[in-house]
């Protein structure tokens with residue numbers, strides 16, 4: 001069985017992948033069920049999404065929105081750009097990005113969970129978002145060409161990966177020089193103990209895989225990007241007792257971040 005070590009953590013990758021897929025299949029198909037985390041439009045608005053943007057995208061995608069922050073003010077998307085969304089889920093951020101880059105631009109969403117992609121694809125076709133495509137794949141092995149993307153976005157996903165260094169290497173590979181990484185994700189103030197990091201269930205709930213914030217930033221820089229801005233998203237809170245305990249004890253929190261791929265002046 002494949003296990004991976006990252007920051008003294010050992011989590012069983014196959015077990016983790018199955019738990020994540022099971023959880024996000026339910027997020028796609030039964031968004032009003034019970035989860036460790038909040039979802040939906042009220043959350044999106046509290047995080048910073050404008051009602052104007054949300055009114056222009058499919059309501060069913062927003063019902064399954066499971067992001068952890070707002071980063072579009074950092075991404076600063078421009079008409080005609082190509083965008084990649086890592087862990088695109090039911091599609092909320094791909095649709096918001098599609099509006100911002102217009103029909104001259106394009107958005108690719110990558111997700112490993114079939115039911116999430118199926119839902120996003122069905123909503124895209126119904127509502128005519130012709131500049132959005134979805135690809136089955138892993139964020140550790142992104143199905144995109146080298147230096148083909150202007151902006152990589154991601155919301156609440158990278159914490160779920162057992163190999164974050166590899167995810168950031170992939171981001172650096174697919175971004176054009178000077179391209180941007182604009183994301184929201186879960187990190188911690190102090191290192192999580194192994195009892196939490198080895199627990200695939202807590203990992204799938206966006207807690208167990210959270211990386212210490214300085215290590216997270218260092219992983220991005222090591223991949224070849226310069227971190228320009230980091231902000232805490234105090235509006236995001238976990239809702240289960242387990243999750244709230246970990247939040248208080250280890251400073252599990254949401255951040256939004258902008259980084260630029262080194263190699264050419266940013267736009």
Ligand SMILES: C[S@@+](CC[C@H](N)C(=O)[O-])C[C@H]1O[C@@H](n2cnc3c(N)ncnc32)[C@H](O)[C@@H]1O
Pocket residue numbers: 020021024064065066067068086087088089090091092093110111112113116137138139140154155156157160161
């Ligand atoms: C917390 S949800 C966020 C979805 C979406 N970004 C949103 O804001 O609603 C995490 C998503 O990432 C996907 N995911 C998690 N780990 C992944 C991986 N290693 N490769 C590809 N997709 C992954 C899951 O299938 C799920 O759809």
